[in-house]
Amino acid sequence: xENVEQHPSTLSVQEGDSAVxxxxxxxxxxxxxxxxxxxxxxxxxxxxxxxxxxxxxKDQRIAVTLNKTAKHFSLHITETQPEDSAVxxxxxxxxxxxxxxxxxxxxxxxx
Amino acid sequence: xxxxxxxxKYLFRKEGQNVTLSCEQNLNHDAMYWYRQDPGQxxxxxxxxxxxxxxxxxxxxxxxxxxxxxxESFPLTVTSAQKNPTAFYLCASSTRQGAIPQPQHFxxxxxxxxx
Numbered sequence: 001x002e003n004v005e006q007h008p009s010t011l012s013v014q015e016g017d018s019a020v021x022x023x024x025x026x027x028x029x030x031x032x033x034x035x036x037x038x039x040x041x042x043x044x045x046x047x048x049x050x051x052x053x054x055x056x057x058k059d060q061r062i063a064v065t066l067n068k069t070a071k072h073f074s075l076h077i078t079e080t081q082p083e084d085s086a087v088x089x090x091x092x093x094x095x096x097x098x099x100x101x102x103x104x105x106x107x108x109x110x111x
Numbered sequence: 112x113x114x115x116x117x118x119x120k121y122l123f124r125k126e127g128q129n130v131t132l133s134c135e136q137n138l139n140h141d142a143m144y145w146y147r148q149d150p151g152q153x154x155x156x157x158x159x160x161x162x163x164x165x166x167x168x169x170x171x172x173x174x175x176x177x178x179x180x181x182x183e184s185f186p187l188t189v190t191s192a193q194k195n196p197t198a199f200y201l202c203a204s205s206t207r208q209g210a211i212p213q214p215q216h217f218x219x220x221x222x223x224x225x226x
């Protein structure tokens with residue numbers, strides 16, 4: 001099955017800096033890659049997603065890039081703010097399956 | 112107000128006891144999922160259902176059971192066979208569009224602890 005590795009596990013940045021979280025996936029057939037943000041004790045919330053026919057997608061301060069050849073995708077957050085502090089999860093899905101395989105998460109701390 | 116409702120928010124289980132976690136959605140989604148979240152482990156899939164009266168095991172189904180008798184409801188039973196049930200349980204749902212994966216939307220979770 002699919003395996004998703006996520007790095008780093010913890011990321012500390014100063015307010016206003018950029019943050020980058022990277023994920024790699026194992027199954028080259030995967031074609032859907034969402035990112036979720038989870039604040040402490042709350043539900044994961046979808047913040048951005050990308051499909052394999054697109055190399056980059058942007059939504060205000062958040063962007064996701066996908067490199068299908070290398071089988072990795074990254075979340076970029078610019079001009080970080082204290083409210084960006086949370087755990088971020090990447091995930092991947094294979095066509096024909098509705099399930100997601102999640103990475104283990106990155107705790108982002110903005111101070 | 113559309114969404115996914117999980118209840119209870121907190122649940123305590125005694126040794127040898129089965130407990131059932133409720134998940135209800137009014138989004139008219141066909142697919143529903145149960146995940147277990149442990150610190151540092153991410154979200155691991157327990158069971159999922161793509162249509163009423165059908166469900167499949169996920170990666171960690173042992174010690175759990177589900178039913179899908181109605182489109183809106185996907186309850187999860189944590190049986191006494193699950194020896195380490197303490198975790199945060201999340202229910203999710205999504206639409207179905209053939210073979211194209213769709214975004215999943217989550218409930219607020221149930222935190223289960225052993226007494």
